[in-house]
Amino acid sequence: MLIIDIQKRLGDTLLEVNSALPTFGVSAIFGRSGAGKTSLVNILGGLAIPDVGRIQLGDRVLFDGQRNINLRPEQRATGFVFQDARLFPHYSVRGNLNYGRPRQPNQRLFDTVVALLGLDKLLKRYPAALSGGEKQRVAIGRALLTEPELLLMDEPLASLDLPRKQELLPYLQRMAAELKLPIVYVSHSLDEILQLADHMLVLDSGKMVLNGPLEQMWDSPLLRPWQTAQEQSSLISAKVIETVASYEMSRLALNREISLWVNQLLPQGELIRVRIHSNQVSVCRERPQASSIRNVLPVTLQGIEPSNSGQYVSLRLDLAGSVLWANITRWALDELQLKVGEQFFAQIKGVSLTSADIAAA
Numbered sequence: 001m002l003i004i005d006i007q008k009r010l011g012d013t014l015l016e017v018n019s020a021l022p023t024f025g026v027s028a029i030f031g032r033s034g035a036g037k038t039s040l041v042n043i044l045g046g047l048a049i050p051d052v053g054r055i056q057l058g059d060r061v062l063f064d065g066q067r068n069i070n071l072r073p074e075q076r077a078t079g080f081v082f083q084d085a086r087l088f089p090h091y092s093v094r095g096n097l098n099y100g101r102p103r104q105p106n107q108r109l110f111d112t113v114v115a116l117l118g119l120d121k122l123l124k125r126y127p128a129a130l131s132g133g134e135k136q137r138v139a140i141g142r143a144l145l146t147e148p149e150l151l152l153m154d155e156p157l158a159s160l161d162l163p164r165k166q167e168l169l170p171y172l173q174r175m176a177a178e179l180k181l182p183i184v185y186v187s188h189s190l191d192e193i194l195q196l197a198d199h200m201l202v203l204d205s206g207k208m209v210l211n212g213p214l215e216q217m218w219d220s221p222l223l224r225p226w227q228t229a230q231e232q233s234s235l236i237s238a239k240v241i242e243t244v245a246s247y248e249m250s251r252l253a254l255n256r257e258i259s260l261w262v263n264q265l266l267p268q269g270e271l272i273r274v275r276i277h278s279n280q281v282s283v284c285r286e287r288p289q290a291s292s293i294r295n296v297l298p299v300t301l302q303g304i305e306p307s308n309s310g311q312y313v314s315l316r317l318d319l320a321g322s323v324l325w326a327n328i329t330r331w332a333l334d335e336l337q338l339k340v341g342e343q344f345f346a347q348i349k350g351v352s353l354t355s356a357d358i359a360a361a
């Protein structure tokens with residue numbers, strides 16, 4: 001565990017975090033501008049000092065105010081990746097990658113990182129001849145080659161345009177999946193977090209308001225301010241149990257009886273996280289016959305929440321133990337006379353799920 005129990009006054013804001021993050025996978029730090037995300041990451045890396053508290057990574061104490069322990073950044077074994085790549089312009093890519101490596105560098109790790117980040121063809125180039133996305137890949141490689149025990153990434157995609165972001169995301173996904181290294185990842189983007197993170201900590205005005213596994217945090221009402229009705233969604237993890245190559249569809253098992261078809265060919269046996277937009281889910285009392293919709297799934301109504309605009313309501317449904325949200329009009333709610341505890345069917349179009357909605361879990 002990465003134990004964080006700190007306080008720091010930042011002007012008018014008191015940053016106060018008391019939490020534990022897992023020491024595997026990607027933990028996203030999310031929140032509004034000025035919430036304290038960068039300050040928290042700087043504190044973890046030793047670039048800023050808390051007023052009081054303790055930070056412990058596994059059994060290593062990085063900071064303990066009471067015991068006067070404050071490891072310097074280089075003693076903490078943390079790698080940093082910032083918004084801008086901060087490469088040395090007079091060093092080649094190879095020179096940048098070698099900067100800050102241990103005295104007896106691990107050649108196998110060098111080869112792995114170069115392959116993982118697709119840097120082999122860039123090694124002789126200088127930063128001026130790299131695109132923004134390529135520079136960030138080098139910055140990430142350089143951080144990994146310092147052989148850190150914790151990688152801190154402060155909005156590494158924020159300075160890139162959308163095509164460059166999309167170019168870099170698969171590298172980050174591969175890196176997160178293949179390296180056994182905890183990553184703390186600051187982001188403004190729920191889309192990015194969906195693609196990368198396993199865990200999410202949300203800060204609001206310096207206070208931690210959410211902290212837990214991504215699926216459990218995803219539909220929290222506290223995240224609503226970031227989501228328009230079109231963006232409201234549920235997040236469900238499931239294993240790929242069947243693929244139909246001729247139709248490019250895959251079936252995900254939600255439990256022994258219930259499964260979800262998605263319009264992607266996915267690797268058999270892989271655990272997948274899928275986002276289902278609430279506007280793409282409709283409900284019906286009877287199972288429709290001969291429908292074009294692939295997914296007609298039994299659900300139980302757990303709750304009905306009004307929307308801000310009052311035009312529609314959000315139904316909280318139990319789908320094989322996972323939460324599924326459906327937005328329907330108030331008119332439909334009145335007509336169907338839905339009551340909490342009732343069982344009926346949810347319909348989800350397989351084609352409503354795109355690659356941006358699907359990530360490895």
Ligand SMILES: Nc1ncnc2c1ncn2[C@@H]1O[C@H](COP(=O)(O)OP(=O)(O)OP(=O)(O)O)[C@@H](O)[C@H]1O
Nearest residue numbers: 010011012013031032033034035036037038039040
């Ligand atoms: N050294 C400091 N002294 C005084 N106030 C500070 C200091 N550092 C940060 N702050 C303030 O603390 C708050 C949190 O800043 P921080 O940069 O950590 O937020 P953030 O969530 O990373 O924001 P952004 O998403 O805009 O980068 C802001 O209001 C900022 O002005």
